Amino acid sequence: MLRTRSAVRPVSRDERDEALALCARDVAANVFVAARVIEGAIDSRYGTLLGHRRDGVLDSLCWASANVVPVATDTESTAAFAERIRKWRGRCASILGPKDLVTSLWAALEPVWSPARAIRTDQPLMGTTTPPSALGIPVDTRVRLARPDEVDLVLPAAAHMFTREIGYPPFTGSSRGYRAALQALIERGHTYVVVEGGRVVFKADIGSVALGCAQVQGVWLAPDLRGRGLAVPAMAAVVELVMNDLAPWVTLYVNDFNAAARATYHRIGMRDIGVFSTVLL
Structure with missing residues (x-):
């Protein structure tokens, strides 16, 4: 039987612009991950930022370090990221990000990572461009x-x-x-x-x-x-x-x-x- 290549793999420095373009679709929601990319995390911490590709296109990301932060995930990529990081419970202190994405990722990880110490379900994201x-x-x-x-x-x-x-x-x-x-x-x-x-x-x-x-x-x-x-x-x-x-x-x-x-x-x-x-x- 031939083994298929996983759709999830670490994002490389050559994919930096693609990753930032993905974050730019909703900058306020994704600024944490975008900042880590700009700060050089891809270069210095290979494997911390995971990417999911569909038909060769980078369609979602997951920062997986002390904080786990999903970007633009859907049902397929959430399941793939969860499978990749489910053994990393000891290195992660929190999952954070847009409510729908965090809720879906936690549902996939909870059977393995439970119990959580606390879940802050509704945290308003606020912003302004006016002094x-x-x-x-x-x-x-x-x-x-x-x-x-x-x-x-x-x-x-x-x-x-x-x-x-x-x-x-x-x-x-x-x-x-x-x-x-x-x-x-x-x-x-x-x-x-x-x-x-x-x-x-x-x-x-x-x-x-x-x-x-x-x-x-x-x-x-x-x-x-x-x-x-x-x-x-x-x-x-x-x-x-x-x-x-x-x-x-x-x-x-x-x-x-x-x-x-x-x-x-x-x-x-x-x-x-x-x-x-x-x-x-």
């Missing part, structure tokens, strides 16, 4: 890029945000690895902060930038300062700075149950443009 100041929203002028020598100021804020969001701390024992990840964000100019009284009281990171789109993540305001109307001008400042420095289209996704955050993002002009889901493993 908040153009809408009359006040901008907090204290917001600025974090400096490389401020990583130890940023770390407590980042760790608190991560723990509250994910449900467990970002490190146990040594903080070296987590600190290095924060340092990398800061050095790339992807962390915005307000520092007052020798501490970070507000921060937001840019997790992905590609194809004219930037995705905000890790938004945090010190608990003792919440409820004072500080979040709106701080986020407005982040959006303005990102538009000026990184990309004209600013997006993020947020848990549907986080009413305060959703209200803040709507106030600065963001609108719902899709729905994400995240499966925490």
